[in-house]
Amino acid sequence: MIRIALVVGSTRPGRRGTAVARWVLDTAATHPAVAGGRAVLDLLDVADFQLPLLDEPVPAAFGAYTRPHTRRWAAAVAAFDAFVFVTPEYNHSFPAALKNALDYLYAEWQDKAAGFVGYGTSGGTRAVEQLRQVMGELRIADVPTQVALSMFADFTFTDPTDPTQPGTCTPAPHHADALSRMLEEIIAWSAALAPLRAQAQPLPA
Known part of the structure; x- marks a missing residue:
């Protein structure tokens, strides 16, 4: 099974x-790979991890995490095989x-696949463009x-003049089609990368 965060x-x-995120979860639940297990x-x-501005004394590449919040975040991320990043611009x-x-x-x-769901006045496309550079x-x-x-x-907003209103995500049908294609790519790429993940050195405790 491919675990996607x-x-x-x-x-x-x-x-x-x-x-x-609620729309993504609801829509993804009908995808054949998800519905089929x-x-x-x-x-x-x-937001659940309340990470302060990076406060680890050693660069992350060394894996020498010292802070409890870092270790909690690391354990959560390590448990997944792939990611879908939901980002505003x-x-x-x-x-x-x-x-x-x-x-x-x-x-x-490392050695995991990722896709992007952007949102904003320009669809979050420029945010995703910059995220792709970080992914590399x-x-x-x-x-x-x-x-x-x-x-x-x-x-959809009950009061479009209220900038604090979260609103309801009501995407046009073609977005569900794009999400389905993206999930197919993520699952395929994650499966292809599985041997590399298996060869990786154990992560520090």
């Missing part, structure tokens, strides 16, 4: 990432909280298909 990258109060998608919310990039969470670890990310350095194989949700077309 749905990583919610925004920690902002009132974030819309929770609504997006070949893959499972579980939530991995950066902030000022042409992805959230600082997500970058911080990525920078905390190194070996735990972390040795994560990012798949080409992505989901780009528009704040104008793919969300």
Whole structure:
């Protein structure tokens, strides 16, 4: 079974990432691989780990984690074979909280596949563009298909003038098709990378 983490990258109060993640989980549940037990998608919310700005004295590449919050985050990430990153776009990039969470670890990310669900006024496309550069350095194989949700077309708000309202994620049907293709790619690439993960050195306790 391929274990896929749905990583919610925004920690902002009132974030819309929770609504997006709910849509991803509900839609992915009907995917044949998930429904048939070949893959499972579980939530991995950066906000739940309350990571401070990177405070490890040794670079992550050495794997010498000293902080309890780092070890907890490392254990959570290590348990998965692949990732779907849910990210908004902030000022042409992805959230600082997500970058911080990525920078905390190194070996735990490697030889795994990843896809992206972006959202924002431009569909989060520029945030995903920058995330792809980070994936390369972390040795994560990012798949080409992505989901780009528009704040104008793919969300429903009871009061569109209220910027604090999370709203409901109501994507057009073609986004579900893109998510399905992305999951197929993630599952295939993750399976192909399994021998590399098996050869990896055991992670530090």
